[in-house]
Amino acid sequence: MAETQATHTPERIFASVLDAAEMLSVSRGTVYNLMKDGLLDYRKIGARRVVPIAALHDYAKRLERVGLEGHTKRSQGHPEARPVQNQHPKNAAGRVLGQKNA
Numbered sequence: 001m002a003e004t005q006a007t008h009t010p011e012r013i014f015a016s017v018l019d020a021a022e023m024l025s026v027s028r029g030t031v032y033n034l035m036k037d038g039l040l041d042y043r044k045i046g047a048r049r050v051v052p053i054a055a056l057h058d059y060a061k062r063l064e065r066v067g068l069e070g071h072t073k074r075s076q077g078h079p080e081a082r083p084v085q086n087q088h089p090k091n092a093a094g095r096v097l098g099q100k101n102a
Contacts, residue, residue, distance in 0.1 A: 012051035
């Protein structure tokens with residue numbers, strides 16, 4: 001009998017934006033918007049953005065609590081759809097500094 005050698009595949013810590021989009025069943029653009037809005041945590045490694053696998057699980061859990069439309073309710077003050085981290089400095093009125101008003 002031939003002995004088979006088990007190979008160990010390390011568990012992934014980060015996902016590319018494309019992989020994150022596939023895991024969430026959304027487009028790459030949606031993932032970039034979620035990151036920009038602070039709803040999906042990410043890291044920059046060089047010029048590349050990667051999403052921690054744990055952040056994908058956290059985002060999915062938040063969606064389960066608020067429903068699939070919950071990620072769009074941030075502008076309406078929905079408590080479960082708030083940004084995961086404060087990535088941008090804000091002024092006293094709570095507006096992101098350097099951002100144009102729409």
